[in-house]
Amino acid sequence: MQERYNEAAPLPSHKKPITVTQMGVIMALAVIACVGGVALLLFSGGEEGGETAVSPAQPAIVPAVNAEAIALGQTVFETNCVACHSVGGGVRLGPDLAGVTARRDADWLSRWIAEPDAMLAEGDPIATELLAEFNNIAMPNLQLSPDEVASVLAYLEQPTALATLAEAAPSTAGKSLPATDTVAPAVADAVSIVRNPTDLPAPITARTPQHRVVEMTAIEVEGQLADGTTFHYMTFDGQVPGPMLRLRVGDTMELHLHNQMESLLPHSIDLHAVTGPGGGAVFTQTAVGETSIFEFKALQPGLYVYHCATASIPHHISSGMYGLILVEPEEGLPPVDHEFYVMQGEIYTEQPFGTEGHLTFSHEKALDEDPEYYVFNGAANALTLDEYAMRAEVGDTVRIFFGVGGPNKSSSMHLIGEIFDRVYDQASLTAPPLTDVQTTLVPPGGATMVEFTLDVPGRYILVDHAISRLERGLVGFLYAEGDENPEIFSGSGEPDASGH
Numbered sequence: 049m050q051e052r053y054n055e056a057a058p059l060p061s062h063k064k065p066i067t068v069t070q071m072g073v074i075m076a077l078a079v080i081a082c083v084g085g086v087a088l089l090l091f092s093g094g095e096e097g098g099e100t101a102v103s104p105a106q107p108a109i110v111p112a113v114n115a116e117a118i119a120l121g122q123t124v125f126e127t128n129c130v131a132c133h134s135v136g137g138g139v140r141l142g143p144d145l146a147g148v149t150a151r152r153d154a155d156w157l158s159r160w161i162a163e164p165d166a167m168l169a170e171g172d173p174i175a176t177e178l179l180a181e182f183n184n185i186a187m188p189n190l191q192l193s194p195d196e197v198a199s200v201l202a203y204l205e206q207p208t209a210l211a212t213l214a215e216a217a218p219s220t221a222g223k224s225l226p227a228t229d230t231v232a233p234a235v236a237d238a239v240s241i242v243r244n245p246t247d248l249p250a251p252i253t254a255r256t257p258q259h260r261v262v263e264m265t266a267i268e269v270e271g272q273l274a275d276g277t278t279f280h281y282m283t284f285d286g287q288v289p290g291p292m293l294r295l296r297v298g299d300t301m302e303l304h305l306h307n308q309m310e311s312l313l314p315h316s317i318d319l320h321a322v323t324g325p326g327g328g329a330v331f332t333q334t335a336v337g338e339t340s341i342f343e344f345k346a347l348q349p350g351l352y353v354y355h356c357a358t359a360s361i362p363h364h365i366s367s368g369m370y371g372l373i374l375v376e377p378e379e380g381l382p383p384v385d386h387e388f389y390v391m392q393g394e395i396y397t398e399q400p401f402g403t404e405g406h407l408t409f410s411h412e413k414a415l416d417e418d419p420e421y422y423v424f425n426g427a428a429n430a431l432t433l434d435e436y437a438m439r440a441e442v443g444d445t446v447r448i449f450f451g452v453g454g455p456n457k458s459s460s461m462h463l464i465g466e467i468f469d470r471v472y473d474q475a476s477l478t479a480p481p482l483t484d485v486q487t488t489l490v491p492p493g494g495a496t497m498v499e500f501t502l503d504v505p506g507r508y509i510l511v512d513h514a515i516s517r518l519e520r521g522l523v524g525f526l527y528a529e530g531d532e533n534p535e536i537f538s539g540s541g542e543p544d545a546s547g548h
């Protein structure tokens with residue numbers, strides 16, 4: 049039983065004794081299950097309407113109709129506005145909105161929330177002044193419906209009304225109104241955003257410089273973060289990481305970035321393979337429904353990170369907007385049997401790790417660099433699932449293109465049970481590789497290329513050796529099929545049968 053890491057990921061047919069390390073991992077996993085359960089209990093048992101900081105100036109009684117609008121407005125606000133605004137919590141990318149309904153005219157406010165881009169384009173004097181005051185960061189058009197605009201204004205007018213109401217009559221109103229720390233149910237039709245680690249372009253064979261046209265689309269999507277848990281991801285082409293781009297030194301790339309009509313926010317791309325200010329971000333700030341184009345020449349070989357560079361940048365990156373671009377040297381890379389594409393990231397949710405439901409992004413935790421989830425290829429434990437696990441045969445040479453989207457944490461990349469024969473440190477493909485490496489450091493916005501040969505069959509476990517992160521979703525499997533190799537590895541420890 050304890051080998052069954054995940055119900056959805058049955059083991060391959062070859063069974064073998066588990067090692068001490070694997071045992072450790074398995075026990076850790078048991079702990080996760082327990083901790084997760086406790087967290088959930090604590091969470092669901094939490095007080096309703098826990099926000100009790102009620103200002104005495106607020107009216108104690110709110111008409112039911114208004115309360116509904118305020119509740120909707122709070123949801124709209126938490127989904128669309130918290131990345132840039134607080135209500136009474138201080139300035140973020142945009143102004144603190146406490147008291148904004150008192151300091152601005154109602155018509156101005158409704159129009160501003162609906163179409164700030166149009167008002168800025170017209171040169172509205174208040175908007176222009178605000179823009180200058182906030183470092184020329186323009187508030188995006190969030191495509192809200194008139195109802196949503198009205199409700200968010202109702203909420204901004206009485207931001208603590210619900211808490212007051214819940215306190216005044218906890219038995220009735222407290223039940224039907226969303227308290228500030230409840231969780232919305234998981235989105236029913238949320239999709240898998242996990243990119244299969246085998247999904248990458250083949251090695252380049254053309255050995256003269258070429259012009260390549262690449263189309264990418266910024267897609268915001270409700271995705272599965274963990275079992276029973278969903279999250280609003282932002283992606284390149286719908287998956288995390290974005291597509292791996294592959295070209296040869298001397299190639300030119302013409303990149304077309306589309307931003308879907310359905311997006312809430314503008315998006316852009318900064319590729320570390322680019323030489324020029326902003327790495328592409330200057331040319332590609334792309335409004336909802338639009339397309340931008342830029343071109344660059346790949347001057348230096350290497351494995352580079354790309355990411356969205358639209359404010360709030362940590363919000364966009366942590367929500368999934370990163371990928372790798374490989375610039376092969378003129379002579380190409382040495383051939384190997386398998387290439388895999390893996391990236392590490394962090395996810396900052398308001399709700400603690402293990403909470404079921406639709407989790408919301410926490411700007412505070414992103415600022416504090418205090419993530420709830422760590423992920424390989426976008427979702428918790430994704431690469432342990434049968435459909436996404438890496439597979440090879442004994443005797444094969446394996447190469448992993450590994451990057452850290454982050455945005456904040458370095459990875460101590462390690463494959464339990466294997467030694468990297470070659471590490472292209474810092475993803476430099478022109479310096480000689482390091483040899484015989486156990487663990488390699490990869491900084492945020494950085495990458496590495498590792499190569500090794502599999503000598504012994506079984507399951508190898510990809511981790512960040514900052515190993516607490518394993519209990520927050522950061523783990524992947526690599527299965528090697530083939531004949532046992534007792535000369536290199538054998539033992540007679542407890543086989544599968546023992547309990548916990």
Ligand SMILES: [Cu+2]
Binds near residue numbers: 266357364
């Ligand atoms: Cu973005």
